[in-house]
Amino acid sequence: MYFIKKTILIMIVLVSPAGLYAQLKSCLVKEGDLIFQTSLSAQSKAIQLATKSKYSHCGIIFKDKNGYFVLEAISQVKRTPLAQWIARGQGKAFVLKRLRHADQVLKPAVVMKMKKVGQDLSGKNYDLTFEWSDDRIYCSELIWKIYQRATGLEIGKLEKLRDFDLSNDIVRQKMKARYGTHIPLNETVISPASIFNSSLLSTVSLN
Template identity: 55%
Template sequence: MILRTLACLLFSLSLQAQDLAEGDIIFQSNISPQCKAIELATHSKYSHCGLIFKDNDAWYVLEAVQPVRVTAFAEWIARDGDRYVVKRLKGADSLLTPAVIGEMKTQGKKYLGRNYDSYFGWSDERIYCSELVWKIYKSVLDLEVGVLKPLRCYDLSHPLVKKTMAERYGARIPMDEKMVSPGNIFDSPLLETVVSR
């Protein structure tokens, strides 16, 4: 407990240098067994993402894990050895007004407690990380931060990807299900990198 408190204090002292802003999108890799399969299928080193917000003076990440929840920023980045990238919407100073950020938080609260979608479907009943980020930006700003692609458009050739899909779907793989991966969002031309560690 003391170490976590110290880590949070050190983080808060260095926060200004990191230049975070509400509505930023944060990316990391390798936080669960399925991450390697996602990275192989999407040709991206990033397999998880979330949205950064602030509550009073405390930064947190809204993320779709099991279940959708808010996680203290210092705890979030510690999962991958403090390696992460933060991207920001281009023109955020004028687009992400306090009212827009408030609406993004309101939309995010609607998903809290929802189960993680390990099948990567597009309904709101369950939700996965990049789907959460994409849907909040789409619903509030009508912007698509990442290209939706059917499953068949990803690289499904690696044995680990095949094994993971067989475990998830059996023989009924939803090849035409549209999805958005963390890598799709990471590569969006609407975003620019503001922190890379």
């Protein structure tokens, strides 16, 4: 009986936000790491289908006096405590990725510059139409621009909207709701999938 109770307790701890954070912390999270999840948002399925990827949302990890947080574009560009961010995804699953040779590239001064770029974009509303401007920002655009502007590195290949698989009815319906009949097929876009698959990144943790 004691063994069963102990096992149940361990399971509860591991699936709790605090437990998930402890798991991730044990992987030695670093500032500048990128984290991916399957979002539960209304557009998540359309993004998955269009990009042929399991992951539909992403953010970049930084640290302040309160601990690690994810800078993300959701309703707007904002900070979300890491444990809270993990708990919000489908099945609380996530993938943590890191820039290859991060120790050589992401020196303290560079990380500070990345934070400054992120701060300049903070508070901007989420970009529902995925436009390549700073007026509004979406999740993968935030990551790409922070890295490009602070380090000169392009994490993920820029594409055009027409490059994605737009054939599924779920995708078509979402695009019609966003754009009407004038779909900007030549709009420059960066997807979570493109960043996820970048050869500049290595996987640190898969949960």
